[in-house]
Amino acid sequence: MLLTILFTLIALTVIIPVVLYYKTGKRKGRQCLLMNAISFFSVLGVGIIFTLGTGVTAFAAPDAAAAGLTVGEGLKFIGAALSTGLSGIGGGIAVASAASAAIGAMSENEKIMGKTLIFVALAEGIALYGLVISILILFNS
DSSP: OHHHHHHHHHHHHHHHHHHHHHHTTSOOHHHHHHHHHHHHHHHHHHHHHHHHHTOOOOOSOSSHHHHTOOHHHHHHHHHHHHHHHHHHHHHHHHHHHHHHHHHHHHHHOGGGHHHHHHHHHHHHHHHHHHHHHHHHHHHOO
16 A cells, blocks of 8 residues: 555656646746656655665565575675676766767768767677676576
């Protein structure tokens, strides 16, 4: 019940500023964006406080061996998360610099669009490699 109310409030914090933005004739864009950000993060913060403040219950057995979880499996999940997360961050940084350089180069010469797209795609491949590595880590027995 609490999660349903929380998801409804989060959806409303996105929908209401968009409706107000279009009703005011797109004149108050900055104010609507500020209202959207403040209301979204405040509802999200209150929701996190209420969900975590009620206490966390674990459904695992008291004995770690009975639950079937080992230290190796925990490290496997941490490794998969790190490979996906860090490669995504690195790919985002690489795409940001490559794409801005590609746009600058294309503004001077429109014929080099294919070459610039190759560099942007190579930078984007870093994130895909991290995802492949995390899949290999998770499904390796």
